[in-house]
Amino acid sequence: MLKTNGTSISMSAKASPHENALAERVNGILKGEYGLDRLLEDQPKAIVKVDQSMASYNLKRPHDSIGGSSPEQKHNEDHWN
Numbered sequence: 001m002l003k004t005n006g007t008s009i010s011m012s013a014k015a016s017p018h019e020n021a022l023a024e025r026v027n028g029i030l031k032g033e034y035g036l037d038r039l040l041e042d043q044p045k046a047i048v049k050v051d052q053s054m055a056s057y058n059l060k061r062p063h064d065s066i067g068g069s070s071p072e073q074k075h076n077e078d079h080w081n
Helices: 019-034 043-059 071-080
Strands: none
Touching: 019 043, 043 071
């Protein structure tokens, strides 16, 4: 079905299967913490929900691996230091 619709199956760059683990981790968080594992009403509502979830993940959610900062906070710290 993916190939029929012109969708790439892998979430990583060609010949970089190790990147799939990171993508799967993020997908697991989006499904488990943001409810993206549920059937959504329609595609426009799904797009809004994914956009909201990604914004929260990147802008608000604290990440233990970066000292409790959000990815956006960490990026700004690294960029300006």
